[in-house]
Amino acid sequence: MSEMTRQEILLESGTNEMEIIEFYLGTQPFGINVQKLREIIPYDPNAVTRLPDVHESMLGTLLLRGRTLPLIDIRKHVEARPGEEDADTRRVVLVCEFNDLTNGFLVDGVNQIHRVSWEQVQPMSVFLDQYKPRFTGSIQIDNREILILDLEHVVAEIDPEAGMAYNNAQGASAVATPETRRKKLLMLAEDSAIIRCGIQRVLKASGYEQLQVFDNGKDCCDAVKALKEKHGSDLHEVLHLVISDIEMPKMDGLTLCRQIKETMGLKNLRVIMFSSLINEQMALKCDQVGADGYVTKPQIPELVEMVDRLVFGSSEGG
Structure with missing residues (x-):
């Protein structure tokens, strides 16, 4: 071929x-x-x-x-x-x-x-x-x-x-500290067990202790829907950001992002795509479904910095 x-x-x-x-x-x-x-x-x-x-x-x-x-x-x-x-x-x-x-x-x-x-x-x-x-x-x-x-x-x-730096917690940044991070609820959708556990370890060590973790996009999507049904327009006060892989069973990350932004109408719920597939063309796909940011998987510090920026850097959408 x-x-x-x-x-x-x-x-x-x-x-x-x-x-x-x-x-x-x-x-x-x-x-x-x-x-x-x-x-x-x-x-x-x-x-x-x-x-x-x-x-x-x-x-x-x-x-x-x-x-x-x-x-x-x-x-x-x-x-x-x-x-x-x-x-x-x-x-x-x-x-x-x-x-x-x-x-x-x-x-x-x-x-x-x-x-x-x-x-x-x-x-x-x-x-x-x-x-x-x-x-x-x-x-x-x-x-x-x-x-x-x-x-x-x-x-x-x-x-x-060649793996990711999963043991280095991110300290205080220009916009966030471990104490302020503890007040924010995040969701993570990632199908790889080793990557899922590694990201979870870094985020929690950085202060993001309120972290709901899913091994596929559909379960994460269902969890967001359930929170929306329960909290309605106040959802932004409860759920602050979703991190998603692109390749996942049941529902991929691009579809998950589109479901959140378009089907559920949650345009102010921040979504980060965290994937080994990020390149120029895939970044365009992420933009097309409304993702707020994207990071290629080796860049763990960059991921935490982007989470801080999106969660704390704007008063819109919480």
Whole structure:
């Protein structure tokens, strides 16, 4: 497959749809959001430079058009059993970009792209999520269960420094202190267990102790609706801001934002999109659904600063 154009893979604004690329590790199908995929290339073992003293899943580096990329063997990392036909010549590399990083992921083969609704994606059970946080959900297509792989978590397992600074609390800023933050109620929608817990830890350590957390967009949307029904026009005095990922089971973040701003008419309820997918085109999508801000996932300090600015920096909408 040649390099894809961004126009072909962009999520539409607030339609609750996405495209996933289905790939195989052995006989088990997996999937990732096509938005992260830049291209698919044949695997050439001779093009790989082996590195000493690296994670066992790291094959080395791959030279691609003058650029050196880390190459990760996904089958080895998730401990999937190889298929009967396991020749290197059949394997392919998924070149993916997210969190301002570009990596190559070696897989056994690809099937096709599926356009699906996030309503079809089922979150991993809480029990399984404790042990397999590498997966954020699953979807049934043609009697096949496709596991949605959390590439950010895979990269963080191999290179913890590429993960996010989840242990650094944000002290007083120009507009907020830990004491004033404690009076504000926030909601967080994030499907990745490790990211969800990390953001929760930083926000609470910074003073945002009133934090309601959801593992998908629909549950968060329902919670906002319930508060609106209870408090009506006084909602802005109760709920002050929503932070949402974009990729989530049941309802994606763009749809959640559109539901809040348009369907519920809560134009003054602040919404921040916090996602590894943020780029120029995705920022435009966030603007189209009325998001008040967007931050790419490595930038934890920037997230807290934006929350402070939106919650305390304006008298409109609380």
